[in-house]
Amino acid sequence: MNSKLNNVLLNIALNLSANLASDQHYQHLIDGIDQVFPCDASALFVLDKQGLLIPVAVKGLSTAVLGRRFFPQAHPRLEAVMATKEPLRFDADCPLPDPFDGMLLNEAQAIDIHDCLGCSLYVEGQLVGVLTLDSLTVGAFDNIETVAIETFAALAAATLRNIAQFNALKDQHKKQKSLTDTLIQQARSQQGEMIGISQAMQRLRTNIATVATSDYAVLISGETGTGKELVAHALHAQSSRADTPMIYVNCAALPEGLAESELFGHVKGAFTGANNHRAGKFELADGGTLFLDEIGELPLLLQAKLLRVLQQGELQRVGSDQHLHVNVRIIAATNRQLDTEVELGHFRADLYHRLNVFPIFVPSLRDRHDDIPVLAGYLLEKVRHQFKLPNLHIQPNVLQMLASKLWPGNIRELEHTLTRAALRAIQDNQHTITSHYFDIPLTNDVKNTSLFFPTSPQPMRQLVEQYQKQLIEHTLEKTNTNWSKAATFLQMDRGNLYRMGKKLGIK
Ligand SMILES: Nc1ncnc2c1ncn2[C@@H]1O[C@H](COP(=O)(O)OP(=O)(O)OP(=O)(O)O)[C@@H](O)[C@H]1O
Ligand SMILES: [Mg+2]
Incomplete structure (x- = not known):
């Protein structure tokens, strides 16, 4: 040629x-x-x-x-x-x-x-x-x-x-992108609203709005069922990253042995079964938000790796020596008291400080009784809508009783209790829920403590210790003698609880 x-x-x-x-x-x-x-x-x-x-x-x-x-x-x-x-x-x-x-x-x-x-x-x-x-x-x-x-x-x-x-690849990518967008939209619309009129809720909303637009890490804490996940979604939705997905990681459910790959990805051949390159949750969240739920359960080894990624803004897939830059906003949530966990040596202090840039505490339901009637209305409306009923009410005196309960499982417990009662009423073709349909005693939890009111003169100190002992024993029984969980439940330091228990003669 x-x-x-x-x-x-x-x-x-x-x-x-x-x-x-x-x-x-x-x-x-x-x-x-x-x-x-x-x-x-x-x-x-x-x-x-x-x-x-x-x-x-x-x-x-x-x-x-x-x-x-x-x-x-x-x-x-x-x-x-x-x-x-x-x-x-x-x-x-x-x-x-x-x-x-x-x-x-x-x-x-x-x-x-x-x-x-x-x-x-x-x-x-x-x-x-x-x-x-x-x-x-x-x-x-x-x-x-x-x-x-x-x-x-x-x-x-x-x-x-x-x-x-x-x-063809471009088309596929476009299709994938529009599918992702649709899924984000869907997920967002399925996320419930954050209901509440109490001052505590208003403060929570203000806190969310304040930090949402920044790129700071946020640590959400609060008892189980208080709505930490809802708060995480609200934070992301009000952030500048709202158009990107919020990638969810449940740190308590990371598969053993694969946890690192789940978070940071791996390259082909990194370990047996790694047949392909795979991006981890961090990479998937690049440009967006990573929600590390139940962060208190993250094993110490992974805490160290997570800290390194947060400090350096880059990660290495398992089996690769290449550094990948990622831009990820971290939202973490826990129902543990992480400061106590740090003291007990279960959680790294440096990681705790890194995550705790902006702490958000979600108050327990017993600290915002005002919200119970409006929450009940909202939760019943969901049931009514699901069953396509013209109306579904709750008797006002029952509502009062619900508002006086302590709800250790918080909104989740209220939701389940109410839904069960509503289902029973619906089965009976009733549109008004009366106390009869509840499977828990609707007595006033707070008044129940009258059990400890003495009928004869007794030293106050002794009475209080008696109550403390019963309270700790009861909590330990509920947590299968897990002192950490009991301490979380009683919202106190594990070490202090343990010492108090020993002093009160609890084995
Ligand atoms: N303010 C609220 N308004 C309406 N629904 C709420 C509110 N807070 C919580 N919920 C509902 O209560 C349930 C529990 O909330 P969520 O899962 O966010 O709790 P959590 O704090 O993450 O609990 P856990 O620590 O057990 O994971 C969910 O169904 C949620 O939609
Ligand atoms: Mg949760």
Whole structure:
């Protein structure tokens, strides 16, 4: 092959890997063609799924051609080109109509008398398109080397294939993105509202609004069932990252042995079963928010790794020495008292301080009794809506009783209790929920402590200690003698609780 051809082919090959829009790739290909083949016009077609030939780049032809679609059956020359893998020449006296008759730019001189050459483009045995060359000079294509045109066709075919694959990937990505957006929307609309009129709730809302727009790490604490997850969603939804997903990690449920890979990802072959590269939750959250729920349960080893990622803003997938930069906002939640956990050596102090940049405490339901009636209304409305009932009420005196209970399981417990009662009432075809439908005693928890009111004179100190002992014993019984859990429940330091227990003679 001559050196000019080699140069053109090399240029085309280099352009194949250049980052160009697909129509530019096509045009580059066609632009090089008249430097090596004696032609006045050329066209590159892509064969689409319906079997139509779509012109994607032309030279020496009216650009109107780009708007046309060619049915091979209606164009015998194109049909003939597609039927063979060899380049096909049509002489000037060939009786078959030329698909471009009347479209050559400088046809004024030659009307429709010209030579034509067509070449089918194959990739891995599959027809992907057609290349055509036209010349106003009779016999122009007689002396072209077949190998030259075949080499050119192979490059053209590779270009078409690459672009098709690239476009397919782009389409797939677009589809994936719109699916993700839809899922984010759906997840958001399923997230319940944060209901509450108490001062404590108003303070909570103000806190959320204050910190949401910053990129600070937020540590949400509060007893079980108080709504920490709702708070995390509210924080993310009010942040500048709201359009990105909030990736959820339950630190208490990280699979043993795979926890690190779950968080930071792994490369193929990093460990048995790592058959593919995989991004971890951190990478998935890049540009968005990572919600580390139950952070207090994270094993110490992972706490150290997490701290390093937070400090450096970059991570390494398991088995890789490459550092990946990530931009992730951290929201963490726990129902443990992390400061106590730090003292007990269960949680790293440095990580605690890193996460605790902006602490948000979600108050217990017993500290915001005012919210119980409105919460009850909201929760019942959900049941009513689910069962498509015209109405569902709760007796006012029952509501009062609910408001005077302590609710150790907080809103979750209130929700479950109310839902069970509502279901029983619905079964009975009742639209008003009375105390009769509740499976818990609706007595006033606070008044129940009258059990400890003495009837004969006794020292106060002794009475209080008696109550403390019973309270600790009761809590330990509920937590299977787990002092940490008992301390969390009683909202006190584990060490102090333990010492107090021993002093009161608890074994
Ligand atoms: N202010 C609120 N308004 C309405 N529903 C709420 C509110 N707070 C909590 N809930 C509901 O109570 C249930 C428990 O809330 P959530 O899961 O957020 O609690 P949590 O603090 O994360 O508990 P845990 O520590 O056990 O994980 C959820 O169904 C939630 O929608
Ligand atoms: Mg939770």
